[in-house]
Amino acid sequence: MHNFLLTTSLGLESLTKHEVNKQGGTITEVQDKAIYFNGEIEMMARMNIWSRFGNILYYVLDTESQLTDFDTYFDIVFAQDWKKYIPRGFAVMIKATSIKSDLGATSTLQALAKKAIAKKIVGEKYLDEDDRLGKIEIRILMENNTLRILLNTSGIGLHKRGYREMTGDAPLKENIAAGLVILSGWKFREPxxxxxxxxxxxxxxxxxxxxxxxxxxxxxxxxxxxxWIQENLLEQEIKLAKTKEFEGEYKIYSTDIRHDIIELAKRNAKFAGVDKNINFGTQDYVTYLRRELQGWLVSNPPYGLRLEDANVPKIHEDISELLKKNSNLKGGIITAHTDFETYSNTKYKKRKLYNGGEMCYFYKKEQN
Ligand SMILES: C[S@@+](CC[C@H](N)C(=O)[O-])C[C@H]1O[C@@H](n2cnc3c(N)ncnc32)[C@H](O)[C@@H]1O
Structure with missing residues (x-):
């Protein structure tokens, strides 16, 4: 068994927990923004490719070591099999965090970890590091005097799927967008x-x-x-994942007032391999106000923090009206414009989420 930590965004913990379970991980602890679990080594590849809601998947080297002094800390870090874990010549990046612990000086924790690793690998003070070969990111987590040593298995955040070459203004993080789709309760056959x-x-x-x-x-x-990771592990998991994909008929409508942005969105969808599943169009949202809609609205209007020039209150009043008028329109919007819920007597279920550090709410219309 191997231990892992999948980090996520605040508000997405329950969804992340569910996806870990679904892929066969055994959850051992859930904290804000953190799901600890264990499983076979295959979980390293599986969760990295399958996580829709996670940020970084860490491999946990040492758990549950209680300590309050730097000598013990040094010894525990030194005891890890660094020759196995650190590819020769890779740059070693160490980031320490300390919460409610006697060893609170994170710069000392980082410096000592580097020293312990160098001593273990080369027996000297300095490692031979060349970041052109690659880098490995190690996280030291001290929490309530418990030490955890973590290896970043993902690299850049998992929300970066690789399909979004460029974005428009104020893009949503992909894991937040995926979260909204699930939280909205969208039924895939519905618009x-x-x-x-x-x-x-x-x-x-x-x-x-x-x-x-x-x-x-x-x-x-x-x-x-x-x-130390079997060479074809990822390949095998990708092959397996491909067998689980299927085609279907979907009614997904994706529109924006800016034509250039729609062209960009189409390119992104093509990269993602789902361009045939989405109807894109250049359209002012006001055209929807004149139509009868049914299905699900899941949208992220301009809310003023980054798109100053849009008429934010008017847009939110109109969306409120749209949701009220169309009794068969479910779902809602993510926004930081908190006056939204005052614009009509429509009842919403609110979920606090963070998009790149910005606090927003997903307002989901309550069904009667
Ligand atoms: C917060 S951004 C949406 C970002 C998007 N969720 C993403 O991940 O890239 C808001 C979008 O509303 C669009 N917009 C502004 N006014 C509009 C209008 N009157 N009708 C339709 N779209 C509009 C902007 O062009 C912008 O792309």
Missing amino acids: LYDIFCGSGTIAIEAAMIARNMAPGMKRHFAFEKWS
Whole structure:
């Protein structure tokens, strides 16, 4: 058995927990933004390609070591099999975090870890590091005097699926977009509308969810360069994931007022392999106000923090009216414009989420 930590965004923990379970991991602990689990080594590749809601998948080297002094800390770090874990010549990046612990000086924790690793590998003070060969990121987590040593198996955050070459203004993180689709309760055979689609993130994530496509199949992961991991592990998991994909007929509508942005969204959808599943169009949202809509609205209107020039209150009043008028329109919007819920007597279920550090709410219309 191997121990892992999958980090996520605040508000997505329950969804992340569910996807770990679904892929066969055994959850051992859940904290804010953190799901600890164990499983076979295959889970390293499987969770990296399958996680829709996670940020980074860490391999946990040492758990549960209680300590309050630097000598013990040094010895525990030194005791790890660094020759196995660190590819020869790789740059070693160490980041320490300390919460409610006697050893609170994170710069000392980092410096001592580096020293312990160098001593273990070369028996000297300095490692021979060349970041052109690659780098390995080690996280030291001290929490309530418990030490955890973690290896970043993902590399860059898992929300970066690799399909979004470029974005429009104020893009949603892909894991947040995927979260909205699930939280909305969208039924895949029903229409789904994103009427402020920007780079198309919500529609693309929705199509991938509906088709059961693993979101990480188009990117690379840090662990691919680790010699202690069986070479074809990722390949095998990708092959398996491909057998689980399916085609279907979907009614996903993704529109934005900017034509250039729609062209970009189409390109992103093509990279993601779901362009045939989405109807893109250049359209002002006001055209929807004149139509009868049924199905699901999952959208991210301009809310003023980054798109100053849009008429934010008016747009939110109109969306509120749209949701009220169309009794068969479910779902809702993600926004930081908290006056939204005051614009009509429509009842919403609110979920606090963070998009790149910005606090927003997903307002999901309550069904009668
Ligand atoms: C917050 S961004 C959406 C970002 C998107 N979720 C993404 O991941 O890229 C809001 C979008 O609303 C669009 N927009 C602004 N006014 C609009 C209008 N009147 N009708 C339709 N779209 C509009 C902007 O062009 C922008 O792309």
